Amino acid sequence: MISPQKHIRSVVRGIGSYLPARSVSNADLEKMVDTSDDWIVQRTGIRNRHIAGEGETTSTLATAAARAALDDAGLTAADIDLIIVATSTPDYTFPATATQVQAAIGMAHGAAFDLQAVCSGFVFAVATADKFLISGSHKRALVIGAETFSRLLDWSDRTTCVLFGDGAGAIILEAQEGTGAISDRGVLTSHLRSDGRHREKLFVDGGPSTTGTVGHLRMAGRDVFRHAVGMVADVMNDAFKATGTTAADLDWFVPHQANRRIIDASADKLGIPHEKIVVTVDKHGNTSAASIPLALATAKADGRIKPGQLVMIEAMGGGFTWGSALIRW
Ligand code: ACO
Numbered sequence: 001m002i003s004p005q006k007h008i009r010s011v012v013r014g015i016g017s018y019l020p021a022r023s024v025s026n027a028d029l030e031k032m033v034d035t036s037d038d039w040i041v042q043r044t045g046i047r048n049r050h051i052a053g054e055g056e057t058t059s060t061l062a063t064a065a066a067r068a069a070l071d072d073a074g075l076t077a078a079d080i081d082l083i084i085v086a087t088s089t090p091d092y093t094f095p096a097t098a099t100q101v102q103a104a105i106g107m108a109h110g111a112a113f114d115l116q117a118v119c120s121g122f123v124f125a126v127a128t129a130d131k132f133l134i135s136g137s138h139k140r141a142l143v144i145g146a147e148t149f150s151r152l153l154d155w156s157d158r159t160t161c162v163l164f165g166d167g168a169g170a171i172i173l174e175a176q177e178g179t180g181a182i183s184d185r186g187v188l189t190s191h192l193r194s195d196g197r198h199r200e201k202l203f204v205d206g207g208p209s210t211t212g213t214v215g216h217l218r219m220a221g222r223d224v225f226r227h228a229v230g231m232v233a234d235v236m237n238d239a240f241k242a243t244g245t246t247a248a249d250l251d252w253f254v255p256h257q258a259n260r261r262i263i264d265a266s267a268d269k270l271g272i273p274h275e276k277i278v279v280t281v282d283k284h285g286n287t288s289a290a291s292i293p294l295a296l297a298t299a300k301a302d303g304r305i306k307p308g309q310l311v312m313i314e315a316m317g318g319g320f321t322w323g324s325a326l327i328r329w
C-alpha cells in the first residue's frame with residue numbers, strides 16, 4: 001500500500017534586515033556627478049540610498065540581518081542547518097560570504113554557501129533553500145540577500161552610480177508539514193529562468209579569471225528596461241498557472257526594487273492594483289539581491305504583511321536571470 005504523501009512546506013519563521021547608517025540623497029549625488037534630483041526621481045523613483053561605511057562589508061551587513069531574523073523567529077544559530085547568501089559583491093573571491101556569516105553567528109555545523117544570480121539572487125536562493133527543505137535533507141535555512149554594490153560602481157559614471165545602494169535582508173525558512181493545498185503556509189511555487197546571451201547588457205567588466213581585478217558595473221539601461229517587464233510577467237504567470245491563482249488572489253506584490261517605472265509597468269501588465277505593491281526603491285535604491293528581503297522586512301515591520309497572506313516576489317537581473325516565488329506568509 002502506498003503511504004499517504006507528506007507535503008513539506010518551507011514556511012517563513014522570521015525576517016530581519018540591516019541598512020548601513022550612511023544615507024546618501026540625490027542632492028548629495030548632485031555634488032559628485034552631473035545629475036539632478038528631478039532626473040533621478042522621474043526616471044527611477046529613487047530619492048535615497050544607504051552606503052556601507054569603513055569596516056562594513058557584505059558579510060557584516062548579512063550577519064546583522066541574520067541576527068535580526070533569528071531574534072524575530074526566537075531561534076539561535078543552533079537551530080539553523082543551512083545558510084545561503086545571495087550576493088554578487090562577496091567579501092572575497094573565496095571563501096563564500098555565507099561561511100563568514102556562519103562563523104560570525106557562532107555556527108559550526110550544517111552547510112553555508114553563496115549563490116550568484118545578481119538582482120534575482122534572493123528569488124534563486126529562496127527556490128534553492130525550498131528544494132533542500134522539501135527534500136528532507138535540512139530543517140531550517142537562513143536565506144540572505146546582501147550587497148555592497150557601492151564597491152562595484154564607477155562613481156564617475158552618472159548613468160549607473162545614481163541607481164544602486166547597499167543593504168541586507170534575511171528570512172528563515174523552516175520545513176513544516178502542510179497539506180499540499182495552496183492554503184498551506186510557505187513557499188507554494190517558484191520559477192527560475194536565465195539566458196546568458198544577454199551578458200553585454202548588464203555586467204561587471206572584471207573578475208578573477210579575466211582581468212584579475214574586481215571591475216565596475218556596466219549597463220545598457222534602456223535594453224535592460226526593454227526586457228525586464230516581459231520577463232518578470234512571464235515568471236509571475238508561471239506561478240499563477242502552477243497554483244491556480246490569479247493576480248486578484250495576491251495580498252502583496254513585492255518586486256525587486258530596481259526602478260519604480262519597471263515595478264509599475266509589471267504590476268499593470270498583470271492587473272495588480274498599485275496599493276498592493278510594496279515599494280522601497282525610493283528609500284533604498286537598487287540593492288540587487290538584498291532588495292526583496294529589505295522590502296519584505298519593511299512591510300512586515302509596518303504591519304502590512306500578516307501571517308496567512310499571499311505574497312508574490314519576483315526579480316530580474318544580470319545574466320539575464322529572472323524568477324518568481326509565491327509565498328503564503
Ligand atoms: N543624470 C542626468 N542625466 C542622465 C543621467 C543622470 N544620472 N544618466 C543618464 N543621463 C542622461 C543620458 O546621458 C541621456 O542624455 P542624452 O539624451 O543627452 O544622451 C539621457 O539622460 C537619457 O538617457 P537614457 O539612458 O536613454 O535614459 P532612460 O530614460 O533609459 O533612463 C535608466 C535610464 C534609468 C537607467 C533606465 O534605462 C532604466 O531604469 N533601465 C533599467 C535598468 C535598471 O534598473 N537596472 C538595474 C539593474 S537590473 C535590474 O535590477 C532589473
